[in-house]
Amino acid sequence: MNDTPQDSLPSPTAKRQLDPALDSGLEPLEARTDAVKKRRDMPANLWMQCDGCSKLLYKPRVEEKLNVCPECNYHFEISSAKRIQMILDPASFEERFTNLSPLDPLGFRALKAYKDRLVETQHRTGLKDACVVGTGKIERIPVVFGVSDSRFLRGSMGSVVGEKIFRGVELARDLKYPFIFVSGSGGGARMDEGILSLMQMAKTSAALADLDRHGGLFISVLTNPTMGGALASFAALGDVVIAEPKALIGFAGPNVIRETIKADIPAGFQTSEFLLEHGFLDRIVNREDLRSTIASFLRMFVFRPA
Amino acid sequence: MAQQNIRGGLDFEAPILELENKIEELRSFSQTTQVDLSDQIEKLLERCNEKKRAIFANLSPWQKVLTARHPRRPLSSDYLQLMMDDFVELFGDRSFRDDPSIVTGFGRLGGHKVCVVGHRKGKDTAEKLACYFGCSHPEGYRKALVKMQLADKFGIPIITLINTPGAYPGVGAEERGQAFIIAKNLMEMARLRVPIICTVIGEGGSGGALGIGVGNRNLMLEHSYYSVISPEGCSAILWKNTEFKERAAEILKLTAEDLLGFGIIDEIVPEPPGGAHREPVRAAQSLKEAILRHLRELEKLSGEDLVKARYQKLKRMGVYEEETAGLLSLAGSA
Structure with missing residues (x-):
């Protein structure tokens, strides 16, 4: 379930030193992201290539469109800070639970130690872990809002992410606010925290069961990519589940499925559109309409004590 | 091999x-x-x-994994036969099909009425194939939930036997919402008002195991394992091939002792010397004794208290650092 955390791969050099012939049937994810990075950093940082349609795009124009491709409507991944800015009323967000930081309970060490990766990622992103939770307002309606950040170890869920979601849901229950979470965590459960990560799935789901019992509203927003342990727990449990277009959403990673069935997977498999067609999404919503759509749900589904 | x-x-x-x-x-x-x-x-x-x-x-962690997968290791069907009286199997998810990779039914365990939900790996080749070697599809988890809700309605405690390499990763499974149904099980199991006792009897493969694994008590047989990812999968991600599975088994901390240490499980159920496969009858006795002991404790609690206890148990799971007014405290289950 945890087959796409690029961050947990060794550095390209380390891999090459290990054995250049080792690349099995699995896709060299890191090589692929490197290529993507290179493509994105084109002349003078003004041009980028779309991951969806491969067209050359003028960066300022993409940014103006909330990081959506003006040609094919591909939705690029964005940071938690940008997401908050896009969805919440200006300056309404107050982050909570900032005193929680990850530990390394397993002493997890492969080619690189988890501890070191945590410190490096914290320095690079300015985040303590892969999600941000707090209170804020959407069109003046108070909410508890959370969002995962894919820059932090692929937005994967370890103990801190689980705890923040758990406390966020409890806060929503106690304040009688709706709970909104925007998922975009590639790897799902964080392998480096082992079984403790897996248990966060049950923990966050239990919190949501309790919120549900109290008559609370949970709106789950799925963005590219929402896989594995995130989707198989809190992200799938919204009273309303919506997704951005063309996001990769599923349980098992495409590579694992390909390996298992020894065949190619159908085009469009595990996309938002695929999930809508099979009945698992309430709606696909373009990024530019996300704020107003969520606000309309908030007005429709008002807290009603059970 | x-x-x-x-x-x-x-x-x-x-x-x-x-x-x-x-x-x-x-x-x-x-x-x-x-x-x-x-x-x-x-x-x-x-x-x-x-x-x-x-x-x-x-045993090294990898040897434990091999023991958990031992070709002669007792399966759910063996434990059902050896532990239960008057067991009646019930089939189907009332929605799509009967997934044989999960066995569900009702019977008596030492005089107590119970509902049993367990992964089925299959005994012979035909059965193994039909069960996808214990890898369930969404309909399997839905079947489990339907029967657990039936048990809930009539106040019958639930025993789950976990033994799966993982939920099946396939096209049909995704089309039918593998992640969504596992999530639903996690949510629904959290609020069932009957005692739930979950035991890993062999392989505790990630979300596929957890999908029937939310309990008031979590037990593991001595030589079973429970992990967020298989050692092979972990090795493939970290080292790009499965050659490092032994090392992966070590770093994942997946043995019963590890999980007891993390506060994830409540008890290690001892196996006969040389493993459950040497003496299935004794293994079943040992498991039955442990389950009954917990069952007697849990049956004293009201439905409300059982739900609360499960919630509090899950709330404690996790290890992190919490800074409070300049004080550092290590919170969590360890």
């Missing part, structure tokens, strides 16, 4: 198998010749038991 198959055994079991063979020979010799060899046999049995204890007390 050098690790497997010394007469259906594992490499590290070889010294035990050797002694077992000798004992067997002596027994049949003494029977056919009427020569009394009970002294020698007794001595050999003693030595064999010592060997079993010595070897199985010091």
Whole structure:
């Protein structure tokens, strides 16, 4: 379930030193992201290539469109800070639970130690872990809002992410606010925290069961990519589940499925559109309409004590 | 596969198998010749038991994984047969199909009415294939939920037996919402108002295991494992191939002792010397005793208290650092 955390791969050099012939049937994810990075950093940082349609795009124009491709409507991944800015009323967000930081309970060490990766990622992103939770307002309606950040170890869920979601849901229950979470965590459960990560799935789901019992509203927003342990727990449990277009959403990673069935997977498999067609999404919503759509749900589904 | 198959055994079991063979020979010799060899046999049995204890007390994490997957290891169907009275299997998810990779039904365990939900790996090749070797599809998890809700309605405690490499990763499984139905099980199991006792009897493969694994009590058989990802999968991600599975098994901390240490499970259920596959009857007795002990405790609690207790138990799961007014505290389950 945890087959796409690029961050947990060794550095390209380390891999090459290990054995250049080792690349099995699995896709060299890191090589692929490197290529993507290179493509994105084109002349003078003004041009980028779309991951969806491969067209050359003028960066300022993409940014103006909330990081959506003006040609094919591909939705690029964005940071938690940008997401908050896009969805919440200006300056309404107050982050909570900032005193929680990850530990390394397993002493997890492969080619690189988890501890070191945590410190490096914290320095690079300015985040303590892969999600941000707090209170804020959407069109003046108070909410508890959370969002995962894919820059932090692929937005994967370890103990801190689980705890923040758990406390966020409890806060929503106690304040009688709706709970909104925007998922975009590639790897799902964080392998480096082992079984403790897996248990966060049950923990966050239990919190949501309790919120549900109290008559609370949970709106789950799925963005590219929402896989594995995130989707198989809190992200799938919204009273309303919506997704951005063309996001990769599923349980098992495409590579694992390909390996298992020894065949190619159908085009469009595990996309938002695929999930809508099979009945698992309430709606696909373009990024530019996300704020107003969520606000309309908030007005429709008002807290009603059970 | 050098690790497997010394007469259906594992490499590290070889010294035990050797002694077992000798004992067997002596027994049949003494029977056919009427020569009394009970002294020698007794001595050999003693030595064999010592060997079993010595070897199985010091299994490496990878050897535990191999034991959990042992071709002769008792499966849910064995435990059902050995532990339960009047078990009636119920089929189907009332929605799509019957997934044989999860067995569900009702019966009595030591006089207590119980609902049992367990992964089924299959005994022979045909059954193994039909069960996808214990990898369930969404309909399997839905079937589990439907039967658990039936148990809930009539106040019947739930026993789950976990033994899966993982939920099935396939096209149909995704089309039918594998992640969504597992999530639903996690949410619904959290609020069932009956005692739930979950035991990993072999492989505890990630979300596929957890999908029937939210309980008031979580137990593991001594030589089972429970992990967020298989050692092979972990090795493939970290080292780009499955050659490092032994190392992966070590770093994942997936043994029963590890999980007890993290506060994830409540008890390790001892297996007979040499593993459950040597003496399935004793293994089943040991499991039955443990389940009944917890069941008697849990049956004293009200539905409301059971839900609360499960919630509090899950709330404690996790290890992180919490800074409070300049004080650092290590919170969590450890």
